Amino acid sequence: MAGLAAAFGSGAMxxxxxxxxxxxxxxxxGSNTTENHPVLSTFIKRAAMKGTTVIVIDPRKIKLTEHSAKWLRPTPGTDIAWINGLxxxxxxxxxxxxxFISNRTEGFDALQETVxxxxxxxxxxxxxISSDDIIQTARIFAKAKRASICYCMGITQHTCGTDNVKSLANLSMLCGHLGKPGGGVNPLRGQNNVQGACDMxxxxxVLTAYQKVDDAGALKKFETSWNITGLSSKPGLAVTEMIQKAEHGxxxxxxxxxxxxxxxxxDLNHAEKAFKNLEFLVVQDIFLTETASLADVVLPSFxxxxxxxxxxNTERRVQRIRKAVEAPGFAREDWKIICEIATRMGTPMKYDNAEEIFEEIRSVTPSYAGITxxxxxxxxxxxxxxxxxxxGTPILHTVQFTRGKGLFHAIDHQPPAELxxxxxxxMLTTGRVIYHYHTGTMTMKSEGLNIMSPECFVEISSGDADRMxxxxxxxxxxxxxRGKIKARAQISPKAxxxxxxxxxxxxxxxxxxxxNAKIDPVAKIPEFKVCAITIEKAA
Incomplete structure (x- = not known):
């Protein structure tokens, strides 16, 4: 996510x-859209039915390829190369x-030299990817009056994830497809309110709205709002860095x-060791997850x-949510739990309701200032x-980019950390199925979904299955x-x-x-999408 923010100022659609x-x-x-974003995928499928040319570039023959005019199948971990090829x-x-290049961008000469x-x-x-497919796809994309790029974690979850995103930005700017209807570079957020969490x-x-923590003016604004002094200007740790430091004590x-x-x-075996090395673990959640089972304290939330x-949401739309049902047992709202802990630690935090919190957000967050x-x-x-x-601003960068002129980045292909x-x-790549969400905390409480997708599987090609x-x-x-699992083989034409x-x-x-826990040096995102494995029949 930090990589997306670096590439586009906000990391947003x-x-x-x-x-x-x-x-x-x-x-x-890098998006299995029909399974990971089924609602949004209906817009893409409907566009295809109306005549829009859909191009899917993915190592698997995902469902969306049935609606695409072209499907390019790259080797996992080679995104920069095919983007540079286009x-x-x-x-x-x-x-x-x-x-567009002359008036709204800089750095083109370096990009031209690199590609x-x-x-x-x-x-x-x-x-x-065949040479012909590279040539044809480049022509289709460049000649379009309006071309939209949609991507997800198949692009970002690499050791070069930040550079992958920058490369897609290069491609869009090169063809002038930014700042206008039907264009743009659109990251599809992986979880509900991820955009809001980043914004906050x-x-x-960063502080809210991607104000840098080492920006003296931004820090002063927050100190004034909160009536405190001495806010730290030192960036915190990414989750991946926390795990490494926990292992080392x-x-x-x-x-x-x-x-x-x-x-x-x-690398869960390593992560488990790190968690067990913590002196104190608190988990705040709606169900007793695998992580909560290891916690010293579990705080039930709404x-x-x-x-x-x-x-x-994923398109930067700030929306109201309203209470529909009562919460069970001793559960509390997240903000009330946090305020109570802060107060008991000596920093009183008191709000009457969510609206009062939102008013404070508006006062210190320029991009939210006009939203009431x-x-x-x-x-x-x-x-x-x-x-x-x-x-409000449905389309970003219509007049200029966040930094003024858009900056081309001259980026070379680099292989994955493990081949x-x-x-x-x-080669292993990971992802989701339509019936379950993330770690199944909620979806695996549903009998119907468990019937549709009851267990893990290993999707393998018929060629590899026959050979083994x-x-x-x-x-x-x-x-x-790093480890071993046992699961059921699923021979599939997708593979x-x-x-x-x-x-x-x-x-x-x-x-x-x-x-593999190797991370992108900028975004600190692990390389979930590529690692080396071997397979054998279970005894």
Whole structure:
């Protein structure tokens, strides 16, 4: 997420969900949209039915390929190479938007020099995508009047995730597809209100609205609002850094709210050791998760339907949520729990309700300043909305970028941190299925969903299955350098020889016992999407 913020100022969709449907071309990459964002995917499918050209670039033959005009299948971990390949063709054939480049960007010469070597043949050798497909896709994307890019964690969860996002931004700017309807670069948020959490400073290096913690003016504003002095200007730790320090004994306690890292973190065997090395663990959640089971204290909190407040969704729309049902037992609202703990620790925090908290948010958050409880009573408003008479901003960068001119980044392909070898000859990528959400904290409480998706599976190509003598439905062991799981083989046309897919929802066969904890140096996001494995029949 920090990487997205670095690339686009906010890490948010530049355009709206409905706006995607107005595009002439939609390029979807690193997103199994129909399973991970089923509502948003209806806009893409409907656009395809109306004549929009949908291009899917994904290592798996995902469901969305049934609605696409082109499907390109790259080797996992080679995104920068194929993006540079598209830009090479666009520049060579003079298909770029020269006026947009001249008037609204800088750094083009360095980009042009870098992509010179990414000829279609050179890219084919790296990615496995044919030269013809690179050329055709480049022409389709560049010649479109309005082209939208949609991406998700298949792009970001790499050691070069930040550079992957910057590369997509390069491609869009090169063709002048930013700042207008039907265009844009649109990250599809992986979880509900992730956008809102980031907007509220849920990243280690920023305050609300991505104001840097080392910005003296921003710190002074918060100190004045809170009537305190001495706010730290030092960025905090990313989650991945906390786990490393916990293992070494440098990090003593952890307070987790609404997260289940003992299923969702990479290299789980290592993560478990780190958690057990903590002196004090607090978990605040709606159910007793795998992580909560290890906690010293569990604080039961409200779910979304039991409280008032706001969510900021994937398209930057700030929306009211309202209490629909009473919460059970001793559960409390998250903000009330936090305020009570802070008060008992010597810093009194008291609010009467969620609206009062939102008023404070407005006072210190420029992009939310014009959004009031009354204004979003019925319909949400897209930030930035700086004043009370501002209508909100459905489309970003219409006049200029956050930094003024858009900056091209000259980026070279770099391989994943771990590649297959003789000992671990297969490549693993992970993701979700439509029936379960994240670590199954909520969805696995539903009998119907458990019937539809009862257990973990290993999606494998028929070629690999035949070569290893594995039958469909057979139990197999999967090993990486970090761990082992046992799950059921699922021979599937979605899979390609040499690459295996495992959903990460299932704690009993947690895919993240296998994944690599190597991180992107900027965003600190682990490389969930590529690691080396081997497979054998289970005894």
């Amino acid at each position: 530049t355009n709206t969900i409905a706006d995607i449907e107005t595009a002439d071309v939609i390029l979807v990459t 830009m090479h063709v666009i520049i060579e054939e003079n298909l770029m938007d020269s006026d 010179k070597k990414y000829t279609p043949k050179y890219v084919e050798d790296i990615t496995g 400073g849920g990243l280690p290096n 440098d990090f003593k306690s952890l307070y987790i709210i609404g997260e289940n890292p003992l299923v969702s973190d990479p 779910c979304f339907a039991e409280k008032d407040g706001t969510f900021s 409880w009354e204004r979003i009573d019925k319909i949400g408003i897209h930030w930035p909305c700086p004043t009370l008479d501002h209508p 297959p070898d003789n000992e671990y000859p297969l 003598g594995i039958a469909n439905g057979e139990m197999i062991n999967v090993f990486s350098r 390609v020889n040499g690459t295996v897919f495992i959903p990460f929802h299932f704690a009993k066969a947690a895919a993240n016992r296998l994944t």
